[in-house]
Amino acid sequence: MKLKIENLNKSFRDNHVLKDINLEVSSGEIFGYLGRNGAGKTTSIRILMDVFQGDSGKITMDGEDFDPSLYKIGYLPEERGMYSKYKVGEQLMYFAQLRGASKAQAKKSMDHWSKEFEIEKYLNAKLETLSKGNQQKVQITQAFINEPDILILDEPFSGLDPVNAKVFQDALVEYIRGDKIIIFSSHQMSYVESFCNDIAIIDQGKIVLQGNLKEIKKKMGQGKLRLRLGEDKDLSFLAGRDFFLDEEDIILTLKPTETKKSFLQNLLDMGVDLLAFNDYLPSLQEIFIQKAGDKHEAV
Amino acid sequence: MKQFKTVFGFELKNMLRSKTIIISTAILSIIILLATTIPTFMLWFSPGGDSGDEVNSGFEVLYDNESLEEALSGEFGKSDYTDINSLRAAIQKGEIEAGFVIHDFYDYTYITYDSSSSSMEQFNFEDKLRQLSQQRLFRQEGIDDAKVYEILNRPLKAESVTLGKDAASGLIIGYAFILVLYMLIVIYGTSVATSVAREKDSRTMELLITSTKPRTLILGKVAATGLMGILQVASIVLATLVGVFVNKANYPPIVFELIKDSMTLDTMMVYLLFSVLGYVLYLFIYASLGSLVTKVEDVNSAVAPITMLFVIAYLVASFAMQFPDNGIIKVTSFIPFLSIFTMPIRYGLTSVSLISLLSSSLIMILTLVLFAELSIYIYRFGSLNYGNRVKIRDIFKSFK
Incomplete structure (x- = not known):
């Protein structure tokens, strides 16, 4: 699968949030989508998920117009939130069904992923009674449930201890083998570096850098x-x-x-x-600061 | 449709399990059961037997002279007190509740410790005294007093024919309708607004709007909350019916006659139609306003405008109960936010032409559709905007 965003623009009243965005994401590898807070990441993700529409531009999947309703999309937003007073299992079932799964499919998927992320013993507990780390795992389970074709993860590692981070990392690597599209957004550059083949950096609504990370490093280190x-x-x-x-x-x-x-x-x-x-091969951190840092920080 | 069912089912299930709703329904039902048993309680506490003639039970009478005592003691009994001071002292000590000092056939003093605004005892005493004094005078003049009373008390044969509706009979149902609908909309309106705001506050909204359409979410939520309210009202109505049925024998028959007269099928249908349409209309607006705030504690100020409008509708409804034929009330019965109360009231208490009824219903339905769409738009807009509270002005500006 190849997801392509071409010349996407979006304005909220006088605020031009996305300016001619072009992105290309291939299945089978994890795509790192980087940008500072307020750069336009969430807006572009929301347009991809059909929460609202772009003012102009085109989104295609394998050359055809992209219809989000034909694909299963899993999303872990940066601003985490689920119903704190409801039982974990019920919520997971609810979100799976909202995304189109039947009751039986939702149950099967929930059982699988709650086992994978070791939260099966909390399915009958209210979310608010769980520790922060476990709540985080519930949120991650929520994104994987219903086996999405497109998985969008915004800061998935925040709040995870090293052991849980490893569990999640393994799950992610395993999942990508199934020819899925994964868009990974994080400010923790070390994770992006270790996972992502392709990256894009968005700054003030513009894509300022895009391509294969190794090649980018090589190019930026040239001379x-x-x-x-x-x-x-x-x-x-x-x-x-x-x-x-x-x-x-x-x-x-x-x-x-x-x-x-x-x-x-x-x-x-x-x-x-x-x-x-x-x-010299620059680190992603250096690349990011150079491309998306304040102007006086730019090299 | 499938996702609507999912949202509807999830919301309804969680509301049905909510302790607040279960407990409040239980308490309300118990209160209603107790309230409907009041006539029975009243019978238990009222003194047994016919006490009509024993005017002076708990009371004492003092006569100013012997001739008075001779003429009246047959009715009021002999006096145990020799003078007014001993009578006063007895009342003061609480030995007796009150006393009457009879000065003449048309002149007496009523003495009591605490006086209540309307004393039945005094009224009965005075009535009896007047009757005895009149009889005495008739006899003195040689008139047959029985004849006189027969003439004075001869009943008129009167019959009143109401061609339209009898306002009095519709009052009980009317007041019950206003009260129930008012409570229903205020409680469940706020509840749906809070529920939306809580989803925004907890950021669950982010997952919800990326999982399904805002339209599905608000429709499912309004439908589930709406049904929950109706279920609660149904359980309270059931409690009322059970209470009234069990205590049926102890109710004055007039109550049933009044209710029976006003409970015609068409009236019930009109009440039902307008309350359900109006209820859903208000719920949509409450839900959309809830989406404008980011914090649950801001819900009250967000819903204040619609609550204010609804309180006005309620006041107009109270006015309509007294003057259902008033020109202003007639006008309000075509204004959707007000007609929720005034059209059923007018229909219940006066005669309303079919064409008025249909046009008011049609206006109501169109408004409902329009506001449902508008609410979906506001909800969509509000659910995506965090940070500062969204102003309605901004939303209208966003229309293109």
């Missing part, structure tokens, strides 16, 4: 080197160069006239005490 020096810290070679420090390392940009080889030769000739000499 840059990561150096680590030994005891003898003679930094005179840095004079007049574009560089910054990343903890112990020096991240340095080559001059247009230089090659990696000629620069290394120079360093060796100057007798610099070099411990490591690598291509």
